[in-house]
Amino acid sequence: MTKKIKYLVIHCTATPEYMPISSDMIRAWHLNNNGWRQVGYSGMIHLNGYYETLVPFDDDDFIAPWEITNGVRGINAVSRHIVYVGGCQKSNPKKAKDTRTPAQYKRLAEFVKEQTKAHPHIQIAGHNQFSNKACPSFDVPTFCREIGLAEKNIYQ
Numbered sequence: 001m002t003k004k005i006k007y008l009v010i011h012c013t014a015t016p017e018y019m020p021i022s023s024d025m026i027r028a029w030h031l032n033n034n035g036w037r038q039v040g041y042s043g044m045i046h047l048n049g050y051y052e053t054l055v056p057f058d059d060d061d062f063i064a065p066w067e068i069t070n071g072v073r074g075i076n077a078v079s080r081h082i083v084y085v086g087g088c089q090k091s092n093p094k095k096a097k098d099t100r101t102p103a104q105y106k107r108l109a110e111f112v113k114e115q116t117k118a119h120p121h122i123q124i125a126g127h128n129q130f131s132n133k134a135c136p137s138f139d140v141p142t143f144c145r146e147i148g149l150a151e152k153n154i155y156q
Helices: 023-033 102-118 141-144
Strands: 008-011 043-045 051-053 080-084 123-126
Touching: 008 102, 023 080, 043 102, 080 102, 102 123, 102 141
Parallel strands: 008 080, 008 123, 043 080
Antiparallel strands: 043 051
């Protein structure tokens, strides 16, 4: 059953800054360690800003069953999830930190704008706005305002 997309949720990999992460690592963490049937994110933004698709999706207004990823329990059927590599201090990997590189910031801003253009009703949120987590290690509503998003697209 398809449902209309409501949210684009931003995540971090919760790994130390500057530590490269591969899609194979994400798949192993999510599919082998958690026993999930699907990874948590549709796409990943690498340290150099490269966007990699993890779970393909079409760009209509609906989340089909094959597009559902496991980003946030309870809202996955109406959400797309994107992750950037990083989110923790290098010196203390258990401590959250906004580690987005300039290239990641730029690509994330582009992706968010692409999604709000394709889905004018979508709301952009951080994982921490739905769960008691530090992820994505930065304030998503502030980021959305920095890049000029309309308030209607910013989840509060």
